Amino acid sequence: MPDNFACHVCKKIARKKGIKYVHEKGWSTAPGGHCVLCNHEYCSNHASKRRRDRVDVCEISHVSYFRNHRQKPDIYPTVDKYLEATS
Ligand SMILES: [Zn+2]
Numbered sequence: 001m002p003d004n005f006a007c008h009v010c011k012k013i014a015r016k017k018g019i020k021y022v023h024e025k026g027w028s029t030a031p032g033g034h035c036v037l038c039n040h041e042y043c044s045n046h047a048s049k050r051r052r053d054r055v056d057v058c059e060i061s062h063v064s065y066f067r068n069h070r071q072k073p074d075i076y077p078t079v080d081k082y083l084e085a086t087s
């Protein structure tokens with residue numbers, strides 16, 4: 001696993017619990033991928049259960065993420081929008 005890998009969902013959970021994010025046992029065991037919708041890395045525990053083949057997506061709600069972060073580049077609310085924009 002790359003040293004600088006950090007799952008953004010795990011980091012958020014750590015922040016909520018008030019603990020420091022350290023990537024070790026007890027945290028995600030493997031990188032899941034780089035989410036094409038929110039443009040973040042995520043671990044295998046936080047991959048979307050309903051994602052499509054060959055499209056890396058994490059489990060957060062991207063519709064609300066997109067609504068809250070419209071100013072960010074390269075984010076999409078749905079896989080359909082992503083495919084539309086990149087095809
Ligand atoms: Zn995670």
Ligand SMILES: [Zn+2]
Binds near residue numbers: 036037057058
């Ligand atoms: Zn995502």
